[in-house]
Amino acid sequence: MTAGTDDSKPAPSNVRGAAYPRIHADLRVTFQVSVPTATSVRLQPGGHESGLGSSTMDLARGEDGTWTVTTPPVLPGFYYYWLLVDGVAVNDPSSETYFGHGRSTSGLEVPDPSVDFYQIRDVRHGEVRTRWYRSETTGSWRRCLVYTPPAYDDDHTTRFPVLYLQHGAGEDERGWTTQGRANFILDNLIDAGAAKPMIVVMNNGYALEPGEVPTTPPYSPEQTARLADSFRDLILRDVVPVIDTAYRTVADRESRAIAGLSMGGRQALDVGLKGLDTFAAIAGLSAAVFDPIDPDRDYGGVLADADAFNERVRLLWLGAGTGERRFDEALASMESVLTKQGIRHQAYRSPGTAHEWQTWRRSLQALAPLLFRD
Amino acid sequence: MTAGTDDSKPAPSNVRGAAYPRIHADLRVTFQVSVPTATSVRLQPGGHESGLGSSTMDLARGEDGTWTVTTPPVLPGFYYYWLLVDGVAVNDPSSETYFGHGRSTSGLEVPDPSVDFYQIRDVRHGEVRTRWYRSETTGSWRRCLVYTPPAYDDDHTTRFPVLYLQHGAGEDERGWTTQGRANFILDNLIDAGAAKPMIVVMNNGYALEPGEVPTTPPYSPEQTARLADSFRDLILRDVVPVIDTAYRTVADRESRAIAGLSMGGRQALDVGLKGLDTFAAIAGLSAAVFDPIDPDRDYGGVLADADAFNERVRLLWLGAGTGERRFDEALASMESVLTKQGIRHQAYRSPGTAHEWQTWRRSLQALAPLLFRD
Numbered sequence: 001m002t003a004g005t006d007d008s009k010p011a012p013s014n015v016r017g018a019a020y021p022r023i024h025a026d027l028r029v030t031f032q033v034s035v036p037t038a039t040s041v042r043l044q045p046g047g048h049e050s051g052l053g054s055s056t057m058d059l060a061r062g063e064d065g066t067w068t069v070t071t072p073p074v075l076p077g078f079y080y081y082w083l084l085v086d087g088v089a090v091n092d093p094s095s096e097t098y099f100g101h102g103r104s105t106s107g108l109e110v111p112d113p114s115v116d117f118y119q120i121r122d123v124r125h126g127e128v129r130t131r132w133y134r135s136e137t138t139g140s141w142r143r144c145l146v147y148t149p150p151a152y153d154d155d156h157t158t159r160f161p162v163l164y165l166q167h168g169a170g171e172d173e174r175g176w177t178t179q180g181r182a183n184f185i186l187d188n189l190i191d192a193g194a195a196k197p198m199i200v201v202m203n204n205g206y207a208l209e210p211g212e213v214p215t216t217p218p219y220s221p222e223q224t225a226r227l228a229d230s231f232r233d234l235i236l237r238d239v240v241p242v243i244d245t246a247y248r249t250v251a252d253r254e255s256r257a258i259a260g261l262s263m264g265g266r267q268a269l270d271v272g273l274k275g276l277d278t279f280a281a282i283a284g285l286s287a288a289v290f291d292p293i294d295p296d297r298d299y300g301g302v303l304a305d306a307d308a309f310n311e312r313v314r315l316l317w318l319g320a321g322t323g324e325r326r327f328d329e330a331l332a333s334m335e336s337v338l339t340k341q342g343i344r345h346q347a348y349r350s351p352g353t354a355h356e357w358q359t360w361r362r363s364l365q366a367l368a369p370l371l372f373r374d
Numbered sequence: 375m376t377a378g379t380d381d382s383k384p385a386p387s388n389v390r391g392a393a394y395p396r397i398h399a400d401l402r403v404t405f406q407v408s409v410p411t412a413t414s415v416r417l418q419p420g421g422h423e424s425g426l427g428s429s430t431m432d433l434a435r436g437e438d439g440t441w442t443v444t445t446p447p448v449l450p451g452f453y454y455y456w457l458l459v460d461g462v463a464v465n466d467p468s469s470e471t472y473f474g475h476g477r478s479t480s481g482l483e484v485p486d487p488s489v490d491f492y493q494i495r496d497v498r499h500g501e502v503r504t505r506w507y508r509s510e511t512t513g514s515w516r517r518c519l520v521y522t523p524p525a526y527d528d529d530h531t532t533r534f535p536v537l538y539l540q541h542g543a544g545e546d547e548r549g550w551t552t553q554g555r556a557n558f559i560l561d562n563l564i565d566a567g568a569a570k571p572m573i574v575v576m577n578n579g580y581a582l583e584p585g586e587v588p589t590t591p592p593y594s595p596e597q598t599a600r601l602a603d604s605f606r607d608l609i610l611r612d613v614v615p616v617i618d619t620a621y622r623t624v625a626d627r628e629s630r631a632i633a634g635l636s637m638g639g640r641q642a643l644d645v646g647l648k649g650l651d652t653f654a655a656i657a658g659l660s661a662a663v664f665d666p667i668d669p670d671r672d673y674g675g676v677l678a679d680a681d682a683f684n685e686r687v688r689l690l691w692l693g694a695g696t697g698e699r700r701f702d703e704a705l706a707s708m709e710s711v712l713t714k715q716g717i718r719h720q721a722y723r724s725p726g727t728a729h730e731w732q733t734w735r736r737s738l739q740a741l742a743p744l745l746f747r748d
C-alpha cells in the first residue's frame with residue numbers, strides 16, 4: 001500500500017516529514033521501516049492489553065528491503081511501541097520518542113475522531129514552565145514542570161490553587177504534558193468554564209536520598225517503603241514550599257490537591273492521606289494499590305474515623321479503565337473498603353481503555369472539574 | 375572492565391540507573407549494550423570530526439551477549455551517536471535521546487572537568503517556558519520555548535531585552551536548552567553580572583506555508599529561498615508580536631537580537647540583516663553561509679553602505695570552531711568581505727571544537743555578555 005493513494009495520514013507522533021506510521025480512516029495503522037539487512041522485523045506494543053493490541057506482529061519484507069505491517073483497527077490513544085529487528089528492540093526512526101519503560105521509547109498517537117478534549121484548540125493556552133529547584137531530600141538540583149493557566153499573567157494579584165500530578169513507573173515528569181496532554185486538557189476545560197483555573201506541578205516520581213544507588217524494579221518491600229518515604233519528603237518538605245514561594249498560589253490545604261497515575265497514584269494516596277495538613281483533595285488514577293486497604297493500619301490510620309475524615313477531606317477520587325483488569329479490581333477493592341468505612345469518595349471508570357494514557361487523559365478530564373470547589 | 379571497579383562513572387546523559395556509557399577519568403568512554411542475537415555491533419558518532427571521533431568503532435562480543443567498546447580519550451562536549459546492530463541504526467537504550475539528525479537520536483554528554491559555565495550551579499535559575507502560539511504564516515499552532523531570567527517575576531514592572539536564538543538543521547526548538555544548556559549558561563552569566571538579564575526565545579526553524587508538504591534535505595535553491603522567506607515571515611510577523619505581547623519585553627530594535635547556529639546562523643543573518651527595523655544585533659554561530667557574500671546584492675544591500683550600517687547595528691558577531699574547517703573558512707570569507715567593506719563586526723573562534731554543541735555553548739558564553747550594551 002503506497003502512501004498518498006488511500007485515505008491514510010501520517011500519525012501526529014511522527015517526526016517531521018516521516019510518511020509512516022500511517023493511520024487509516026478505519027484506524028488501521030501501517031508501520032513501515034527500511035532495514036534491508038534484517039531477516040525478521042516485528043512490532044512490539046508497549047504494556048499490556050492497550051488499544052494497540054497486546055501481541056507482536058510480523059512485518060513483511062518488500063523487495064526494496066522495507067518492512068511493512070498494517071494492524072487491524074486500533075483504539076484511539078497514545079501507545080508506546082518498539083520494533084524487534086532480528087530480536088533486538090529498536091525504536092522506530094519515524095516516530096518521536098517518549099520517556100516510558102525506563103528509556104526513550106517510540107510512541108504512536110492515534111487521534112480520536114469523536115473527541116477533542118485533549119487536542120490543541122483555538123483557545124487561550126497556558127504555559128508549561130520548566131523550573132529547577134534544590135531538593136534537600138535528594139541533595140540535588142531537580143527539574144519540575146509547572147503548568148500555569150492562561151490568565152496567570154493577566155494581573156499580578158490573582159492567586160491560584162495547585163494540583164500536584166504524578167506520572168507512572170518508568171516515566172518521568174514530562175509524561176503528563178507530552179504523552180498525557182494535561183496542559184491542553186486544562187486549557188480546554190478552563191476555556192469552557194468547566195474547571196477552575198489552576199496551577200499543575202509535575203515532578204519526577206523517583207527520589208533517592210543522597211548516596212543511594214538507583215536500582216530498577218522489582219523492588220523489595222523495604223526499598224518500596226524507602227522510596228515512598230523519600231518521595232513524600234520531597235513533596236512536603238521541598239516542592240510545596242518552592243511552589244508556594246515561586247508562584248502566586250493559594251497556600252492553604254483547601255487549595256492543594258495531589259493526584260497521580262499507577263505508581264504515581266499509589267504515591268498520591270500515600271502523600272495525600274498522610275499529609276492532610278497540606279492537601280484536602282486526593283486522587284488515584286489506576287493507582288497501583290494491590291493489597292487490600294486496612295483502615296486502622298494504612299495511611300497513618302486516617303481512614304479509621306470516617307466522620308473526621310469526611311469533615312477534613314474535600315475530595316477522595318479514584319479512577320481506572322474498564323480494560324485494565326488488575327487496576328479495575330484494585331479500584332473495586334478500595335471502593336468496597338471505603339464504602340464499608342463510610343468514607344465519602346468518588347469513582348470513575350474509563351470505558352474500554354486499559355493501563356494507558358487514554359485512560360488517564362479521560363480521568364484528568366473527569367477529575368479536574370471537581371477540584372477546588374466549595 | 376566491570377562497572378564500579380575503576381575510576382569510571384555513568385555519563386550524565388544516561389537514562390535513570392543505566393551503568394553505561396561510562397566515562398573514565400582520562401575521558402575514555404566505555405559503551406556497552408546487550409544484544410545476544412547480533413553478529414556485529416558498531417558505534418557510529420553523529421556528524422563529522424566531533425570530539426567523539428569521526429569513524430565507527432567495533433564493539434566486542436562478551437560471552438553473555440553483551441557488546442563493549444572503550445574509545446580513546448575524547449574531548450568534552452555533547453555528541454549525537456547511534457549503534458549499528460548488524461548494520462541497522464539503533465539508539466542506545468541506556469542513553470537519553472535528543473532531537474538531532476531529524477529524529478530522536480542517542481546523545482552522550484562528556485563533562486569538561488575544567489569549566490562549569492554550562493553546568494547547573496548553586497545560583498538562581500530562570501525558567502524555560504513552553505508557549506503555544508498561532509502562526510498566520512504556517513496556518514498552525516506552534517510551540518516555542520522562552521527562557522525568562524531569574525529575576526523575571528521579582529517585580530511586575532521591569533522589562534527585559536530579547537534574544538531570538540535558533541537551532542541547526544535536523545534539530546528543533548528544544549536543542550538550545552536540552553543539548554546546548556543555554557538556560558544554565560545565561561543563569562551563570564547573569565548571576566556573575568557578566569550578561570544583562572534577558573529573555574531568550576527559541577523557535578522551530580522549519581516553517582512551511584499552509585499546504586506545503588515537508589521534504590528532507592538537500593533542498594533546491596528555490597526551496598531554500600522559500601523556506602527562508604517563510605521563516606522570516608514567521609519571526610517578524612508572528613513571533614515578535616506574540617513575545618512582545620506575552621512578556622515584559624523592551625519592545626524596540628535596540629533591545630532585540632537574533633542569533634542561530636549553522637542553518638540557524640544563516641537564518642539569523644537573513645532575518646536580522648533584512649530586518650534591521652526589528653533587530654539591532656545579529657549573530658551567526660558556525661553559520662551555514664558558504665557562498666561569498668556580495669554586499670551589493672545580498673541581504674537587501676544593507677552591507678553596501680558601511681557608515682549607515684555601522685550607525686544602525688549595535689553588534690554583528692560571527693563565530694566558529696577551529697575544528698570545523700568548512701564553517702571556519704566560511705567565517706574567514708565573511709570576515710574578509712566585512713573588513714573590506716568597513717563593516718564593524720566581531721569574530722570568535724572556539725579552540726579545537728568542530729561542528730558540535732561545545733562550539734555553540736562556548737559561542738553563546740562569548741556572545742551573551744556583548745548583547746544589549748550601550
